[in-house]
Amino acid sequence: MSGYQSFPYRTGASNSPGKLTRLYLPPLAGRSFLDVGCNEGYFCGFAFFDGAAKAVGIDIREDALTTARRLFPQCEFRLQNWGSLDPDERFDVILCASALHYANDQEALIHTLVAHLTPDGLLTLETGIAPGQTPEWKEVRRSIDTRLFPTRPMLESILAPYAWKYMGESVSQPGDPLPRSVYHIRRKRPFFILLLQEPGSGKTSLRRELFSHCPAISGDALIARIAAGHEACSPALRACVERVYKPDKIAFAITRVCEQGLLPDYLDVVLTCAGESTTVYDGYIPAPYRPLVERFFAAHAYIPVTPAWTNAGNNGHQGTRARQETRQYELYLAALLNKIT
Known part of the structure; x- marks a missing residue:
């Protein structure tokens, strides 16, 4: 049985354990956690394992969520896209890994996710970065489709209203046309x-x-x-x-x-x-x-x-x-x- 995320019983297209070590998620005990584009729930399962009070995953693939619910019944999995998040719901930690490029408006998605953070909340963003020294979106052909990716100046200009830190590169995957970078993003506090x-x-x-x-x-x-x-x-x-x-x-x-x-x-x-x-x-x-x-x-x-x-x-x-x-x-x-x- 093949799939995107990797588990001890199955190696998927994504090196999920390796990615987890590069995301540098904060301690999750007692916190609320949202995984945007959760796939089969690997990271929600980790949040529960780490003591999260609430772990929620959203995805638009029912087959992936069926597996996630079977593996991690303690977590909540919703069949929805990021545009239908409850405007009043807030999370202490939000993860958006390998999903930003699927958004029609990537900048708007970043702002939406930050708006769903608690006052001290953290958005962990993993995304591909296109080469370039000017702020722009570049069309990149992948093995399965063509998507827009930001140059580093483009992404960091979007993050300017927030407190952010570049955490380093994530693990690469077979067929990756671009290196993936990890950013930690918070609301600015005076x-x-x-x-x-x-x-x-x-x-x-x-x-x-x-x-x-x-x-x-x-x-x-x-x-x-x-x-x-x-x-x-x-x-x-x-x-x-x-x-x-x-x-x-x-x-x-x-x-x-x-x-x-x-x-x-x-x-x-x-x-x-x-x-x-x-x-x-x-x-x-x-x-x-x-x-x-x-x-x-x-x-x-x-x-x-x-x-x-x-x-x-x-x-x-x-x-x-x-x-x-x-x-x-x-x-x-x-x-x-x-x-x-």
Whole structure:
């Protein structure tokens, strides 16, 4: 019995185990998985084997799906094409292997599959790449038909709106006129650059030097606006800031906010000031609370980035030090004057 996919009991036209090693699928335990053009279900079977909570395969060949259902009854196999996917259904991992060239509109199919990903989902795409240095579709004669394939510049121009990575070449098959490439594709998520180090560490200078092209939120200015009643926030946060705010004690104010369990309220305010693009937050947060800040923005569809650097000129908590040094100097002067008089 011959077929396309390979199983231990049968060698098919495709080296399915070899292909699986080149797709670099992520761990599937607890995730939902869709195979577009699933054939006899080899990769859906792997998804179930790897612990997927839901494994779905779609294909337009009833004979292939009959075999898939017999081999992998734990998976769901649907007789349908990619144009009839449920618009509200989302998957954590979508596989489109050796199928893109069958689409009448290949670019539209890529966008459709990305639209069916969960927010952190991954599209694994395996497709032939035509030779060429310009973005174009090239007609390629295969042993069974003639199809259009993209050059690498063409495919990567289609992927420009997304976060993608070229994973390398897939395994070749007898009669392949083109090498097959594997791409991992995700929705782009904006970054939240978190400059949280101590006062005087150079946060603002770093922001001006490296991130001047990004919208920025000043923690000092935000605390001042909350204290003045010019920024909407929770009553508890406003009361806490109003009690302790002084222009030279902003670090103390944010520390009290954290100690009072009001950091989530404060971060809600920061979030309302941010847009949907990459944003920089420039403001001190005490070190024990910085992981909470990172988790907060990750949970709101940003990628948090917390740069670390060493600044030999760090003045630390300047207001506190200035008051302490002034007091010590006054005591020194008093003792000195006593000696003179």
